[in-house]
Each structure stands twice: as C-alpha cells, then as structure tokens.
Amino acid sequence: MNSKTILRNTLWYGLENVISFVASLITSIAIARTLGPAKMGYIVYVLWVVNIAGSLGSIGIPATVRKYMAEYIAKDDLNIAKWIYRRTLWIQVITATIALLMCMVWVMYRSPIEYRIAALILVFSIWPSMVNSISAQANVATENLSANLPASAAATVAFFVLTMLTVLFHWGVIGVAVAMFGMKMVDFSVRFVPTWRRINEWSHSSEPPPEELRKRMLRFAIESVAGMALTLIVWDRSEIVLLKYLSTDIRQIAFYSVAFSLAEKLLVFPTVFASATGVSVYAQYGRDKSRVPALTAAAVRYLGLTSVPLHFIAAALAGAALSIMYGKQYEGAIAVAMAAPILCLPKAFLTPIQTLFEAVEKQRYFIVATIMASIVDVAIAWLLIPRYGALGAAIGSGGAQMLSLCALWAIGIARYEIRLPWQFLGKITAISAIASASALVFVHTLPQLPGFLLGGIVSISIFIFLAAWWRTLEQQDLQRLKILVDACPVALATPANLTYSWLSRRVAPITEELI
Numbered sequence: 001m002n003s004k005t006i007l008r009n010t011l012w013y014g015l016e017n018v019i020s021f022v023a024s025l026i027t028s029i030a031i032a033r034t035l036g037p038a039k040m041g042y043i044v045y046v047l048w049v050v051n052i053a054g055s056l057g058s059i060g061i062p063a064t065v066r067k068y069m070a071e072y073i074a075k076d077d078l079n080i081a082k083w084i085y086r087r088t089l090w091i092q093v094i095t096a097t098i099a100l101l102m103c104m105v106w107v108m109y110r111s112p113i114e115y116r117i118a119a120l121i122l123v124f125s126i127w128p129s130m131v132n133s134i135s136a137q138a139n140v141a142t143e144n145l146s147a148n149l150p151a152s153a154a155a156t157v158a159f160f161v162l163t164m165l166t167v168l169f170h171w172g173v174i175g176v177a178v179a180m181f182g183m184k185m186v187d188f189s190v191r192f193v194p195t196w197r198r199i200n201e202w203s204h205s206s207e208p209p210p211e212e213l214r215k216r217m218l219r220f221a222i223e224s225v226a227g228m229a230l231t232l233i234v235w236d237r238s239e240i241v242l243l244k245y246l247s248t249d250i251r252q253i254a255f256y257s258v259a260f261s262l263a264e265k266l267l268v269f270p271t272v273f274a275s276a277t278g279v280s281v282y283a284q285y286g287r288d289k290s291r292v293p294a295l296t297a298a299a300v301r302y303l304g305l306t307s308v309p310l311h312f313i314a315a316a317l318a319g320a321a322l323s324i325m326y327g328k329q330y331e332g333a334i335a336v337a338m339a340a341p342i343l344c345l346p347k348a349f350l351t352p353i354q355t356l357f358e359a360v361e362k363q364r365y366f367i368v369a370t371i372m373a374s375i376v377d378v379a380i381a382w383l384l385i386p387r388y389g390a391l392g393a394a395i396g397s398g399g400a401q402m403l404s405l406c407a408l409w410a411i412g413i414a415r416y417e418i419r420l421p422w423q424f425l426g427k428i429t430a431i432s433a434i435a436s437a438s439a440l441v442f443v444h445t446l447p448q449l450p451g452f453l454l455g456g457i458v459s460i461s462i463f464i465f466l467a468a469w470w471r472t473l474e475q476q477d478l479q480r481l482k483i484l485v486d487a488c489p490v491a492l493a494t495p496a497n498l499t500y501s502w503l504s505r506r507v508a509p510i511t512e513e514l515i
Contacts, residue, residue, distance in 0.1 A: 029325050030167045031176055032258055037251035037329055043173055044257040046111070046119045047180070048240045050103060050126060061088050061095065062133040064221045067358055068213070069141035078202040081141070083209050084217070085199050089134045096130035121177035128188035135195035151191030159183035216361070223363040239381050239393035246385040255333035256390035258326060260397075262318065263340035266310050267348055292359055293416045299352040304425045305473075307348035312432035313459045314341040316439035320452040336390045343398025346405040353408045356416065365411045373404030427472045435463040468503055 032040055065088050072080040103123040111119040132151075139148045162182050166175030243253045318337040322330060357366050377400030384392025412418050442455035467473055 028258075028261055030163055032254070032326055032330065034167050034170075035173065035176070037254040037332075039173060040257075041250040041253035043115075043118070043176060044253050045240055045244055046107075046115065046122055050122050061092050061221055062137040063358065064088060064217050065134055066137040066141050067220065068217055069138055073142060080209055080213070082199055082202045085134070085138050089131075092131055092134050096127045099130065100124070100127045115173060118173040118177040121174065121181050125181045125184040128184045132184070132188040132191055135192050138195055138199060139191075148191065150194075151187050151189075154190045155183045155187035158186040220358075220361060220363070223367065238377070239385070239397055242378070242381050242385055243390065243393055246382065247389050249389060251332065252385075252389040252393075255330065255336055256393050258330060259318075259322070259333045259336035259340045259390065259394065260344065262322065262337060263311075263314070263344045264347070266307070266314055266341060267344070292356060293412075293418045296352045296356045296412070296416075297418045297420055300349065301421045301424060303348055303352070304421070304428050307345065308425070308428045309432040309435060309463050311341040311345045311348070312429075312436040313439055313456070313463070315339070316436045316443060316459065317452055317455055320443050320448045320455075323448055324452065333390065336394050339391065339394055339398070343394055344401070346398075346401040349405055349409075353405075353412050356412060356418075357408075360416075362415075365415075366408060369404050369407035369411065372407065373400040376400045376403055424472065427470055428467075431463055431466040431470070431472065434466065435459040438462050464499060464503070473503060 035043065065084060069081045069084050072078075072084070100123065103126060104120065107116065107119045107123055136148055136151075159179050159182065162179035163176070165171070166179055169175070171178070239256065240253055243256060244250075247253075315338055318341055319334040322334055322337040326333075354366055357363050377396050379396075380399055381393050381396030384395055386392075388395075409418075409420075413420065436459060439455035439459035442458060443451040445451070446454065
C-alpha cells in the first residue's frame with residue numbers, strides 16, 4: 001500500500017517539480033544576464049527578506065494542516081479533517097495580512113528610492129503565497145499530490161511569460177517584481193477554489209473537535225515556527241544578510257545566490273521522492289506507528305542513489321556550466337559554483353528525518369540540533385566573508401548543514417533504532433567520487449562546452465558501469481529507478497530503457513523490504 005502510494009505521488013510531484021525546474025532555470029539565467037550582478041544582488045536581498053517573512057508565516061500553520069489532516073484522514077475521520085482545514089485557513093488569512101503590512105512598512109523605510117516600487121510589488125506577493133500554502137498542504141495531506149499540479153504549472157507558465165516580456169522590453173527590476181507577483185497570484189487563483197470546494201463536500205458534524213487536538217495543534221504549530229526560524233539560518237541562505245553588511249561588494253550576493261540556485265536545483269530530483277515518502281509517513285503514523293522508522297530508513301537509500309552521484313558530478317561540471325549560461329560577468333562565482341553542490345548535499349537528506357520528528361511530535365530534537373548549527377554557521381561566515389565573500393558564506397552554510405544533519409540523524413538512529421544502509425552509501429560515495437574526477441579531466445583539458453558535454457557523458461557512464469560491476473544496486477533500487485526511466489522524454493527513452501535492462505541483470509539479492 002505505502003509503495004504504490006509513494007510511487008504514484010512521486011510521479012505527480014516529480015512532474016510538478018520538473019516543470020518548475022526547467023522554467024526557473026531559463027528565467028533565472030535571463031534575469032541574471034539582464035540585470036547584471038549589481039542590480040541582481042539587491043533584488044536577491046529584497047526577495048530573500050520577503051521570502052523569509054512568507055516562510056515564517058507559511059510553516060507553523062500549514063505544517064499543522066499537513067500533519068493533522070493526514071492523521072485524521074488515515075483514521076477515516078473526515079469531519080475533523082475538514083474542521084482543521086477551515087479553522088487554519090482563517091487564521092492564516094489574518095497572519096498573512098499582518099505580515100504584508102509589516103513588510104510594507106519595512107520597504108518604505110529601508111528600501112532605496114530606485115528600488116522601492118519593485119520592492120513593494122514583491123512584498124504584495126506575501127499574501128497570496130501564505131494563504132495558498134494551506135490549500136497546498138491540505139492536498140498533500142490527502143496523499144493526492146496530483147491536485148497541486150494544475151496551479152503549479154499555471155504559475156510557472158505565467159512567471160516564464162512575464163519574465164521573457166521583461167527581458168524583451170527591458171522592464172528591469174520592476175518587470176522582475178511583477179513576474180514574481182504574477183506567479184504567486186496565478187498559483188493562488190488556480191489552487192484555492194478547487195481545494196475549497198472539494199474539502200467542503202466532505203461530511204460535516206456539529207460536534208466540536210477534541211480539546212486535546214486543539215492543544216496538540218497549538219503546540220505543534222509553535223514548535224514548527226521555532227524550528228523554521230532556526231532553519232532559515234542554517235538551511236535557507238541567511239548568509240545573504242551577512243554578505244550585505246560584511247562585504248563591500250554587492251555583487252557577492254548575486255554570486256552566492258546564482259551559485260547556490262544552480263546547486264539547489266539538483267535537489268529537485270531527490271526531494272521529489274523524499275516529499276512523496278513524507279506524505280505517507282504522516283498517514284502511516286495514523287495507521288501503524290511502528291512502521292515509520294522503516295519508511296524513513298528506506299527513503300535514505302533512494303536519496304543516496306539519486307543525490308550523491310548527482311551532486312558529486314555536478315561539482316566537477318559547475319564552473320563550466322556557470323560560464324556557459326551566465327557569461328563573463330559572473331566569473332567571480334565559479335569557485336562558489338563548484339563548491340556549492342557538495343556543500344548543499346546534506347540538504348538532500350534532511351526531509352526524511354525532519355518528517356519523522358514531525359510525525360512523532362518530537363520537533364524539539366530538530367530545534368536543538370539547528371540551534372547548534374546556526375551558531376557555527378554565523379561564526380564561520382562572519383570570519384570568512386570579509387576576505388572571501390560569497391565563498392566564505394558558502395563554507396559557513398555547508399559546514400552548518402552537515403553538523404545539523406549529523407546531529408539529527410544521530411538522535412533519530414539512537415532514539416528510534418533506524419537502520420541506515422551504511423555499506424550501500426559508502427559504495428555510492430566512492431563510485432561518485434571516481435566519476436566526478438573523470439569529469440574534471442575533460443573540463444580542464446577541453447574548451448568549456450565540449451568539456452562540459454563530454455565530461456558529463458563520461459562521468460555518468462563510469463558511474464553506471466561501476467555501480468553494476470560492484471553489484472551496488474538491489475531489486476528495490478531498480479523499481480525506484482524505473483520511475484525515472486518511465487518519465488524520460490521520447491528522445492532518451494531508448495537509451496534509458498537499454499541501460500535499465502542492462503542494470504537489471506546485475507543486481508544484488510534483496511536485503512530489505514521495498515517501502
């Protein structure tokens with residue numbers, strides 16, 4: 001049951017993220033080239049502040065919706081699930097309005113006059129984004145991620161069109177702000193109404209919800225906000241603020257943002273499966289709590305298979321890729337771009353353990369680990385940014401993320417007896433390092449474009465060959481990879497299926513149950 005649900009949600013969530021991935025890659029390149037590092041640096045700073053305000057308001061209550069709706073839907077109590085959705089929606093509307101007004105005041109007093117209109121437009125996107133998060137998480141709670149696809153696809157198209165118009169007609173920072181606001185409004189418009197109608201068709205009872213549920217939801221929401229506030233420091237580029245005040249070169253913000261944006265786009269592939277698994281973890285908690293640690297451990301195996309080779313190979317190719325896509329004006333970001341894929345790799349393994357702590361309502365573990373990491377992050381970045389700029393910020397972020405992740409998994413393993421596939425992860429890391437080294441040879445000996453293309457092809461081929469030769473894969477790995485093979489475009493279908501068939505004849509015996 002869990003396996004089928006996870007695979008189905010992986011496909012839907014994967015399609016949603018692939019569409020967003022392609023569009024955001026194209027638009028980010030267009031915006032960066034049009035604005036240049038200096039203007040781009042300030043827009044990134046304002047956008048980060050706006051996103052922080054929206055994120056703080058979009059975590060506590062929406063996370064509560066996702067967890068408790070999933071739990072009561074699994075118990076077949078749609079009456080309570082409906083009450084949770086409606087009550088949290090109105091609370092979120094009030095919260096979003098307050099956040100919008102506070103950010104408007106901040107912009108009017110702190111924004112330079114030449115950026116004030118653009119900053120205000122960006123601020124207005126907070127309201128639809130925050131309110132929309134309730135409906136998005138309600139769809140996640142029902143384990144029906146396909147319901148989120150139309151809104152995400154429409155919003156991506158709107159952002160793409162508005163961004164291209166901005167580039168074509170030279171609308172500058174105001175055009176970029178309008179594109180961001182338009183994306184949020186389209187997403188809200190397409191998602192909210194169908195979700196509201198669908199949930200309101202559920203049966204309704206006049207009986208009040210249990211008082212204990214109200215207390216659990218309040219405690220969970222408060223812990224979620226506290227955890228998110230700390231998460232923003234360690235996991236969400238808080239170094240942008242330090243770069244703004246510790247570096248005399250505003251371009252360093254753009255260099256840092258561009259490099260990490262490229263690296264974090266790699267996370268779309270492992271995050272697809274981790275998020276789909278997370279949905280089932282919440283539901284499984286309502287059905288059978290004893291299976292939650294096993295689901296968490298099984299997710300790590302898939303994440304190791306997809307994220308480790310992807311990030312290692314990307315680190316070797318990142319410098320050439322950045323120069324090809326963004327041009328000479330962003331050459332100052334090459335060192336950061338090459339370091340970023342490795343430094344943000346820990347983030348790929350965050351979702352399973354974070355979801356586990358949320359499911360068992362032990363978020364305090366996440367908070368404690370993140371407090372320690374946030375101190376390390378700020379300390380390292382504070383020391384390195386004045387001399388190394390964006391690279392110093394990246395090192396601080398990566399070190400803090402690794403510390404936080406190790407602490408979280410150590411707690412999870414000790415507290416819930418999670419059995420991780422250490423031997424498998426070791427093999428995948430070694431093979432990925434060899435593949436990455438082969439890519440570096442081509443990047444450093446050939447011109448940029450040929451080096452990038454041949455380096456990528458050879459390194460991927462070496463990884464596949466060594467994974468098969470060392471019999472690293474098991475049958476359940478192939479079943480998970482089949483999802484990616486089936487999703488390949490027509491042009492890649494034949495080689496993908498041939499590779500899959502070859503790998504299927506070189507798998508190790510099954511040692512664990514497929515989730």
